[in-house]
Amino acid sequence: GCASGHEEVVRVLLDSGADVEDHNKYGFTPLMEAASAGHIHVAKVLLEHKNDINTRSNKFQKTPLTLACFIEPAEMLRLLLETDTNQEYKSYEMHAALIAASINGHMEVARLLLDSGAQVTMTxxxxxxxxxxxxxxxxxxxxxxxxxxxxxxxxxxxxxxxxxxxxxxxxxxxxxxxxxxxxxxxxxxxxxxxxxxxxxxxxxxxxxxxxxxxxxxxxxxxxxxxxxxxxxxx
Known part of the structure; x- marks a missing residue:
């Protein structure tokens, strides 16, 4: 439901006790799937159920924040940036996301990250x-x-x-x-x-x-x- 954007299906599954932190065969959590596909309403449901924004994928160590930077327009990224999280973690992930935005040439994503405090340089x-x-x-x-x-x-x-x-x-x-x-x-x-x-x-x-x-x-x-x-x- 997360990858395909079926908000109500996701809500029913979560209300029935589905593990919000479960990893699929690619190592992605439900929030990672929603972030990478740009399904903002599904992401909101998952965040309501305390899906951990800090979780990394089993492979390549991707996070919801870095996956969202591949999507334009940047509403998914904006949602995740507004979510409370560890500030040190957030600083590192915003820099990683800025690098990904630079690789892909996503100006809107890069501008949002910079406006949100992403560092252009990290030691x-x-x-x-x-x-x-x-x-x-x-x-x-x-x-x-x-x-x-x-x-x-x-x-x-x-x-x-x-x-x-x-x-x-x-x-x-x-x-x-x-x-x-x-x-x-x-x-x-x-x-x-x-x-x-x-x-x-x-x-x-x-x-x-x-x-x-x-x-x-x-x-x-x-x-x-x-x-x-x-x-x-x-």
Whole structure:
């Protein structure tokens, strides 16, 4: 009933003693099923019966809050955000949801999360919303994240800055935005491997390389790497 949105069926089952925290074969609770399908009326019934918003799925550790961020419009997410829960848990989950919104380019979801206090940066997270937005050329979302305080030089778990991610994916519009916001074109991912945004653009079209060079990328350093046989630029 939760996945298909049958509110009255769910209510009857719960009144008959059905376990509100029961997990299905995919490890989802009834509230997770309702959240992922966008069935807001079913979710309200489940919350009335104290379905735990903090519960995680058996696989991939999903929660109702992170599952709801895949749905637009964002009414399901709004309902869950208004539900009382542990604040430390909520802060972590809102950041995780913001990352998911950045992966999917859901502006409405991202804006709601930010308005509700989601942190654009968390010290214990290996990924950042801005690097995800940069890799997918989601310019409007990246602009929103920057306006809300995203660190333009923050690196993800692999050491990439947003500009590096944009260069890797040949995202010209994103590169223009990040450079206009002051991104360091000569930042190193790793000094031992000598990787900069320009180096990462080795397989990009020449327009990308030219854009970075005009932004004062260290072209002499790049040429020296070519002379050392570091890579063949095409």
């Amino acid at each position: 214990n997270s290996s990924e950042t919303p801005l690097t995800f937005a940069a890799s997918r050329n989601l310019v409007n979302l990246a602009q929103l994240l920057i306006e809300r305080g995203a660190n333009i030089e923050e690196v993800n778990g692999d050491g990439y800055t947003p500009l590096m991610q944009a260069a890797l994916q040949n995202n010209e519009e994103m590169i223009v935005l990040l450079l206009s916001e002051g991104a360091d074109v000569n930042a190193f991912r790793n000094r031992e491997t000598k990787e900069t945004a320009l180096v990462m653009a080795e397989n990009s079209c020449l327009e990308i390389a030219d854009l970075l060079i005009k932004a004062e990328a260290d072209n002499e350093f790049f040429i020296s790497l070519m002379e050392e046989g570091y890579f063949d630029f095409v």
